[in-house]
Amino acid sequence: MAQLLDTLIIGAGTAGLAALREVRKRTNRYLIVNEGPWGTTCARVGCMPSKALIEAANAFHRRHTFEEFGLRGANALTADLPAVLQRVRALRDDFVAGALQATSELGSTQVSGRATLLGPRLVDIDGTAYATRSIIIATGSRPRVPDKWLAFGDRMLTTDTLFEQPSLGPRIAVIGMGPIGVEISQALARLGLQVAAFTTSHTLAGLSDPALNAELTALLKQDMVLHMGAKAQLREVPGGIEVASGANRVVVDQVIAAMGRVPNMEHLGLETLGVPLDQRGLPTVDPQTQQIGDLPVFLAGDANAHTPLLHEAADEGHIAGMNALATTPTRFRRRTLLSIVFADPNVAVVGPRVADMDPHSTVTGTASYATQGRARTAQRNHGRLCVYADHASGRLLGAELCTPDGEHLAHLLALAVQQQLTVQDLLGMPFYHPTLEEGLRTALRDAARQLPHARASDLAACAALGVPALD
Ligand SMILES: Cc1cc2nc3c(=O)[nH]c(=O)nc-3n(C[C@H](O)[C@H](O)[C@H](O)COP(=O)(O)OP(=O)(O)OC[C@H]3O[C@@H](n4cnc5c(N)ncnc54)[C@H](O)[C@@H]3O)c2cc1C
Numbered sequence: 464m465a466q467l468l469d470t471l472i473i474g475a476g477t478a479g480l481a482a483l484r485e486v487r488k489r490t491n492r493y494l495i496v497n498e499g500p501w502g503t504t505c506a507r508v509g510c511m512p513s514k515a516l517i518e519a520a521n522a523f524h525r526r527h528t529f530e531e532f533g534l535r536g537a538n539a540l541t542a543d544l545p546a547v548l549q550r551v552r553a554l555r556d557d558f559v560a561g562a563l564q565a566t567s568e569l570g571s572t573q574v575s576g577r578a579t580l581l582g583p584r585l586v587d588i589d590g591t592a593y594a595t596r597s598i599i600i601a602t603g604s605r606p607r608v609p610d611k612w613l614a615f616g617d618r619m620l621t622t623d624t625l626f627e628q629p630s631l632g633p634r635i636a637v638i639g640m641g642p643i644g645v646e647i648s649q650a651l652a653r654l655g656l657q658v659a660a661f662t663t664s665h666t667l668a669g670l671s672d673p674a675l676n677a678e679l680t681a682l683l684k685q686d687m688v689l690h691m692g693a694k695a696q697l698r699e700v701p702g703g704i705e706v707a708s709g710a711n712r713v714v715v716d717q718v719i720a721a722m723g724r725v726p727n728m729e730h731l732g733l734e735t736l737g738v739p740l741d742q743r744g745l746p747t748v749d750p751q752t753q754q755i756g757d758l759p760v761f762l763a764g765d766a767n768a769h770t771p772l773l774h775e776a777a778d779e780g781h782i783a784g785m786n787a788l789a790t791t792p793t794r795f796r797r798r799t800l801l802s803i804v805f806a807d808p809n810v811a812v813v814g815p816r817v818a819d820m821d822p823h824s825t826v827t828g829t830a831s832y833a834t835q836g837r838a839r840t841a842q843r844n845h846g847r848l849c850v851y852a853d854h855a856s857g858r859l860l861g862a863e864l865c866t867p868d869g870e871h872l873a874h875l876l877a878l879a880v881q882q883q884l885t886v887q888d889l890l891g892m893p894f895y896h897p898t899l900e901e902g903l904r905t906a907l908r909d910a911a912r913q914l915p916h917a918r919a920s921d922l923a924a925c926a927a928l929g930v931p932a933l934d
Pocket residue numbers: 473474475476477478479496497498499500501503504505508509510511513576577578579601602603604622643727730731763764765766771772773774776
């Protein structure tokens with residue numbers, strides 16, 4: 464058995480590397496182990512290649528507005544799919560190289576291999592046992608694909624394999640319309656593929672506001688065939704794979720499974736920790752400390768299935784890295800929830816979902832972007848923004864939106880929610896003209912009209928100067 468370690472990090476993704484940064488500040492008696500390729504899910508097969516694909520798709524899609532702008536010749540443009548995918552891989556390689564720098568000079572403190580827990584202070588890596596004072600588990604997640612669908616071989620794609628394809632289609636089915644399904648199906652449709660999308664859910668991209676869902680559904684149907692509310696079934700037929708969902712049938716060349724992601728937990732030996740595991744095989748993890756019970760074991764990132772987003776994985780890695788080496792774990796207040804889906808228009812949820820708010824004490828302010836001035840000048844006038852405020856205090860509780868440049872509006876709204884600002888506070892801020900932010904002001908004014916004690920004017924009232932002649 465090797466020397467006693469202070470901590471052993473399992474998984475070199477975003478969460479594991481964030482933990483590593485904290486650990487290296489505190490000790491050199493650590494080990495980081497990773498199974499499979501290094502370079503992080505985000506850079507290799509996640510956030511970055513998907514966004515590179517989306518940018519190409521939306522650049523090409525803009526040609527549909529050219530005639531309206533008075534710009535001629537758009538019909539001559541074509542999408543060279545192999546070249547588009549080649550660019551995605553080239554950019555991806557750059558991002559992966561960046562991620563690899565984090566571990567490039569670690570020497571013997573980094574190993575490749577599969578880690579399995581033998582107990583709360585003992586880890587096996589491919590036959591070698593390591594004793595350690597603490598363990599950080601950051602093993603990430605992988606795409607969920609029903610076992611029997613694997614029989615379709617290389618025609619059954621996930622985001623792990625999609626970006627490696629030399630070309631695609633022409634007929635594609637996307638199963639599942641959460642964030643991944645919505646982003647990928649719209650991008651591929653806009654690049655000229657025939658896309659049919661299926662989802663058991665009645666909501667899209669994580670939205671819970673029914674009005675917004677209806678608008679996003681209608682917008683996505685302009686790009687693709689979309690069937691919602693029934694399970695997709697696959698079978699081999701002459702000429703391709705038939706996807707059936709309720710009464711709907713379509714035959715395609717390839718299927719992309721975007722049906723959610725499963726935490727990488729099997730074979731990890733969590734049962735050796737002696738704590739209860741839920742149906743998914745996951746222990747309870749404290750989101751303020753990332754600790755499992757009172758064990759010296761911490762679980763961070765997608766692996767704990769709390770909030771599988773990049774910035775949350777990074778935060779959880781930092782928390783786990785600090786706490787794994789502390790005598791008493793520090794409890795951290797977590798940031799306001801923020802999720803952005805890079806559809807066009809962007810989709811975002813800020814704070815708790817409206818479906819989880821009390822309808823009796825919540826006021827909704829809304830604004831359509833169909834008529835919004837700046838959006839009209841850009842031929843991007845689609846979507847809607849909803850803000851939710853507490854009726855009694857006027858405090859902004861959250862927002863759901865589907866608007867042009869919604870990624871930026873969502874950050875502004877997250878800032879306001881985290882700072883506990885009221886609708887009136889926000890209306891006291893400057894709104895430049897003409898901007899997409901003016902749509903946010905419209906939604907805030909709509910909310911203000913429904914609040915008790917709303918002022919007649921947006922301008923903040925001046926505090927008294929204490930000079931009778933001037934006050
Ligand atoms: C297509 C796609 C698009 C996305 N887009 C966005 C986005 O736009 N914005 C956003 O916020 N999030 C996005 N995400 C989510 C984001 O990528 C993840 O939340 C984040 O990458 C999770 O990081 P992680 O460190 O938990 O896991 P990972 O980066 O997956 O790292 C886990 C590592 O652990 C290794 N491992 C597993 N088991 C073992 C073991 N037993 N022993 C040793 N090593 C092991 C794995 O091989 C892997 O290298 C996207 C995800 C996908 C798939």
